[in-house]
Amino acid sequence: MYFLFQTRPYLSTQQPLKQPHRPEKITDMEREPMFQKQLTQSDVGKLNRLVVPKQHAVNYFPVIDSGNERKIRTTLLSFEDELGKCWSFRYSYWSSSQSYVLTKGWSRFVKEKGLGVGDFVFFERHREDNDRFFIGCRWRASAGTGVTTQVQDNGVAHRVAMVDGSSEQSEKPPMGDSRRLRLFGVNVNLD
């Protein structure tokens, strides 16, 4: 298993970067898995939020709720993706539903990565610097196929399922010119 980090500047037309790139290559040994989640309809739909399972939230993310009044119930978390791009999400506890959620910024991540129901998002952290987080996604493998890889086309991800040695493009997100597609890495498997 390997994880290739891109070193050239990332060109995004969607949002300015809030933090500088960290172009240094991060090895697999330097990162440790935290958790992953298979995305539900509401995680990728119009609700613009990801529900973080409580056990993972309290295990790995900063404390934002302890039942005490006056305790901070929201904060900003930053994650680096495979490209070194930094994603900042608002992280909150919703007492009404007793759930931990990532909100602001999440919908952009879903859109740019082309995530859908059944896909996975995984979270990692730096082994030494536990406050340095990483985020990645893994598309649900098509039935009967082998590896599913990410492909980047001018900043927009597409899914490519390897089927019997041929490359089959998914129907979403909308396709560009497939000849300009460029592979940047395979997905890790936390299972």
Place this chain on the structure above:
Amino acid sequence: MYFLFQTRPYLSTQQPLKQPHRPEKITDMEREPMFQKQLTQSDVGKLNRLVVPKQHAVNYFPVIDSGNERKIRTTLLSFEDELGKCWSFRYSYWSSSQSYVLTKGWSRFVKEKGLGVGDFVFFERHREDNDRFFIGCRWRASAGTGVTTQVQDNGVAHRVAMVDGSSEQSEKPPMGDSRRLRLFGVNVNLD
């Protein structure tokens, strides 16, 4: 016309009471009708809200909207039912639809009373203490029958239509043992 208030404690398995019982018997003379509404599909369906006709809302309920900013647009209203049980509903003005609604808690009332489309809910208040509200419901009379009465079975309401002097049980909510049914009163008619 009479209205019998139950004096024994009400046993609910659904939610703890947020306000104490008022077991004293309230006579018909002490209450005055405010308004009633025949329930629509959305009043009893999955929307979990009752639309309060504007004229009644502004006439009888606390002011929650005047178009001014910083004005409270939501509050909590409590109503006593025939059992002395207290029902609290969130009362709001929805500017998007320009309507007054009862939301939180309403679905429980619908379920426990077994209300359906065409049934009636009526609202009353104490003649002296105008801030003390009462709520009741009246099931839509079956075609061609006379009086429709409420029957209570361990905290869950059932409807009983008096048909030619015999008692005919409705199909909803699910029946318990009919021999344990106990009549506690007839419904008032605000028409």
Place this chain on the structure above:
DNA sequence: GGTTGGACCTGGCGA
């Protein structure tokens, strides 16, 4: 005005 995000709410379900 359409979209995003913030704060709500509720039913279903499993422990």
Place this chain on the structure above:
DNA sequence: GTCGCCAGGTCCAAC
């Protein structure tokens, strides 16, 4: 039967 979690909703303010 009860309770906690969470998937899937709501409204609405801000942008």
